[in-house]
Amino acid sequence: MSQHAASGSASRVKVLNLDNMNPNVRKVEYAVRGAIVQRALQIEKELKEGVKKPFAEVIKANIGDAHAMGQKPITFLRQVLALCTYPDLLEDNKFPEDAKQRARRILDACGGRSIGAYSTSQGIECIRQDVARYIEKRDGGIPSNADNIYLSTGASDAIVTMLKLLVCGEGRDRTGVMISIPQYPLYSAALADLAAVQIKYYLDEDKCWSLDIAELKRAVDAARQHCNPRVICIINPGNPTGQVQSRQCIEDVIRFAKEEHLFLMADEVYQDNVYAEGCKFHSFKRVLFEMGPEYSATVEMASFHSTSKCYMGECGFRGGYMEVINMDPEVKAQLTKIVSVRLCPPVPGQALLDMVVNPPQPDEPSYNMFMKERTAVLADLAEKAGLTEQIFNTVPGITCNPVQGAMYTFPRIALPQKAIDKAKEEGHVPDMFYCMKLLEEEGICLIPGSGFGQREGTFHFRMTILPPIEKLKIVLQKISDFHIRFTQEFS
């Protein structure tokens, strides 16, 4: 990675070295692209160079990237993007009229009618209005104000911005942020970066990873001894766990947030990824408002969405938004100020998001193809979710909760004591040792549960359900076989 040029005089210490760099950055970890992925890339390179391995390819089931695993983009979305990018195509009769109409509308809202112009820092106004309407429609008519919508560079951007706004105080007053264990490690990374205090609350593995209010209370009470708890983060549908919280649970969380005076951050990027029978996505906003003004007028909240997941899988475009509820107006002005420093989120991503919230309607020419593609993607994911749970649960030593939603499975793996000891000998956490071995022997890249957090003494891995179904079956078989081998080897 560094310059290959010969280094200079030995006496010269680097201006920027490990000891004088930002110590918070050193504490940041992000397992989804961590050590095991780096090894996977190395192996891939070796394969390309002709090195012999017991497998022909590395299957990267570490990251929620649908297109990388073969999922196709939604045609309509890409048509509109192409039209916005190269407006000459508006004269091309191969593009449907509804796509052209949307492209024109977006271009009309861009400076100089170009997606190359900066947008306002909150995002193109007509797109924010479309987002607000989408939210209203989704939430049974509960009003959404475009002024409370901030388009962002993926959901991650908005999440980090909110945390940045919220974290303050010193010592015992330092802001504490409640995060689920297991969690998507963007949260822990952001908190490390901001030197905020992590307050961990454990999801209940025995109850399908559901949220237990008593556990929330335990966590916050304990935290009050050494920090100032001010935020609670919840991911629904969950990552890595895939649980879809019940409406009752969401109400309980909102009530808890109010009682404990916490800002609620609701990560809802998987809102279209719900597979299990009997499960339904309930937006935090909708539940909040249905609880009446005592809550809807007071609880401060931000909800996040993205173009990277659901049926679109447009990770590379870095599209997303957040909706803020009941934010102090002066703080909102500060929020607007801080996002202005980065000018604006990528306009192609904003355009893509617009299509997500403003898709073809039943009376429009592209509707049929759009619905066909959308349904196919979601049905495929649902099938793979079911298959994954089913196959893993046939393996002695692997326990897999239902993949109710999202894109991952997070099964618990039983590791023999000898393996745990061997791992420690080699300086690895046991589930990293397991995953590394799987990678070296089968070319399958998963992320160890330690990267997401888990109860002490338990081990897991996170695998995506994104490979095409035939490949997924093979992967599931290989992991199952590996697990049995591993267990035998270390018994």
Added chain:
Amino acid sequence: MATLNPQVKAVEYAVRGPIVTKAGDIERGLQQGMKQSFTEVIKANIGDAHAMGQQPITFLRQVVALCCFPELLESPAFPDDAKQRAQRILQDCGGQSLGSYSASQGVECIRRDVADYITRRDQGVPSDWNSIYLTTGASDGIMSILKLIVSGRGTSRTGVMIPIPQYPLYSAAISELEAVHINYYLDEDDCWALDIEELQRAYLTAKQQCQPRVLCIINPGNPTGQVQSKKCIEEVLHFAYVENLFVMADEVYQDNVYSPDCQFHSFKKVLYEMGPEYFNNVELASFHSTSKGYTGECGFRGGYMEVLNMDPQVEAQLVKLLSVRLCPPVPGQAAMDVIVNPPKVHEPSYAQFIKEKSAVLDVLAHKAMLTERILNSVPGIKCNPVQGAMYAFPEIFIPPRAIQEAQSLSVAPDMLYCLRLLEETGICVVPGSGFGQREGTFHFRMTILPSPEKLELLLRQLKEFHLRFLEENIVPSAQIVLNPSRQWPSPQSSD
């Protein structure tokens, strides 16, 4: 507000600050039928070329469209060279889709293309693609490096040297990271040149209160537009070498050089030419963007940085930090690829590409000169040559009466000036106080981006406004005499 992160509160970003908010309000008012003495707001506050009518480069948009919607690879309406580039990019994307996350450092073939571009630009000075990081605009790379570096407490807190005037991303980042601002003044009397003695002064003063570790320089300059001489860059690099400073070279305007007497010299190339002791030791990060140059693709948020001599362990930390945000927007990466890998002489799109590129740069050069000339014809305005970049940063004489008025309103005098300008003419520019300036001096930054016709109109209206402003503040314009040693005359008559 009491529980808001205090570092956030400290952040200011004038380019989209209060005056721009006001301009937006007025614009909305106009749309709703409110009457003003002007029919449109001219937003000369932000370096956004397309918003002011500059056309995208056809080839670039063709390649990106092909990447977005690969079905177009079958279309006869697209030239082969565009298709070839699109296919090459898509080949390196997961699932051959722009919608996949790329590696956190960026798509590999694009990074290689960037390295090749740099090597060509610097006449053979080698660039390692492993040291290239694609970023979400240059701002993202700049923030990441600053975040990496800032550490320490109290008197060992990292100090960051920034030019005054500067592009306020830097001051905003420093505030946010709670680093220490170390201001070094560019020399307005010498075309905004960098003066080494001034660097040394700033450094030595700062050393008492903090640990200076970073030196930021913008070349060509924003807002000042100066293009630093090779000698100056050498002196800066030598200074950084001696004082152990990490150099951050913001070179996003490297294609925007207008003055025939000026030439862009990359920090990296100059460093190389200073010999191995410098080239192998000075830690340098150089930044570029798709937002400026001749493509003006701000909305794509494309950019890159090249790091030189970074400690390998720190570089691993950098990669880790970037991985949390997954990757920069892939369409922006594709746009960057076209910029560093444009049509070659023998390729079908070359002629049109060169024509469009030249047209954009020629008109910018013309507007740079026009702006300087007209502003300098106004009594009470003095404008240094706009050697490069996209802005003019003229000094304005603000009469004492107006200064007093500003003080009574608790606004900076140049903010008052700009607000009045906006209210009377609809022209939105940014007060110099947003960029920093020597105490007691006032400036504004305007872009040179409106079309030549609109720009002339803008400048004419600005001139008229300025003369009115002087008159209203009881300084007869005929009595303003521009004094090269910049001693503004006091008004002949008093209140």
